[in-house]
Amino acid sequence: MAETHLDGNVQRLRVTPRYETIDLSTRALVANEHDATRVRVRLAALGALGVNLIGSPGAGKTTLTGAVLRELARRGRRAAALVGDCATDADGRRLAGTGAWVRQLIVGEACHLEAHMIVDALGGFDDDLLDVLLIENVGNLVCPAGFDLGEAERWVCVSVTEGEDKPRKYPATFATADVVVVTKFDLVDASGVDLDELRAAIADAAPAAATYEVSARTGEGVAELVDRLDRGAGEEG
């Protein structure tokens, strides 16, 4: 209880604290979701299908992205790419060699892309039309999983040289996949991977995902993979 002195009299006050439980039911990463929505709106205005490629360092994401960009160009589709790395613009340069609009995003210590980075990067895209935007995430099979980039599809890449355990070792990431791309398929025999077990692990960890077995180097499976972008682009455009 508090006391105040008014005109020489003591005034007693009762101070009653108020406690309350407030229901919020709010997602913690709502700020990223807000930016992901901004990306979706921009891509919809462009008529573009967005793809988020996630995989370990060395899974073959850049080579796959390059092969997809070249195949899309061959089909007369307009494609662009954003590539995230902790350091260097080596991948950005490689992809720019395909002739597509490419921007390199350097994330430093962040180790994953976030939607606000995509918003900023697309601010530099001046064309009115785009069929496909490929976003190659930073090589990392853990951190990118929690960050919606505004993509229409999420492709989780795993190479045959990584062994058949990857989907079981990284269930949280594989659970978010719309598509699983098994890369470097030209090395399937040399790698000694247990392909049956890899396919079973993918089916367990990513039950609703479509699986493609692809060699970006030889071109095996690339056309089928790009067919799904063509179908999507056809629907968007």
Next chain:
Amino acid sequence: MHEFSIARAIVGVVEDALDASVHRVAAVRLRVGSLASVVPAALVAAFPYAAAGTRLAGAEVRIDVVAAGGPCMACGDDVDLEPGSFRCPRCGGRLSAMRRGQELEVASVDVEREPVTTPLAGGDRDG
């Protein structure tokens, strides 16, 4: 994975949701999915650093872990997965989709509002 930046995001979400009459947050209840790539103990440890200087300073963090799960393709039931397992615990079948387990949300907060101050009748006597 980034528990400190997640803690900062949670502090931001809560601060934005509460009006000025809330003086202090005593507790934060979170729902964290088992497939959310978040380690609950690390989030609890990081939280005070993210909450320092805000209305959440000193708040207790309580975490409900949400099991992964979804509809089983074989028996048709919607099931929760046992930790480390991908198969239906009833029939061993595969799930057709992962419906739960990736949550990362603030369920509720216990707050202390600006107190109500009432004068008591009389001068030196309790009313």
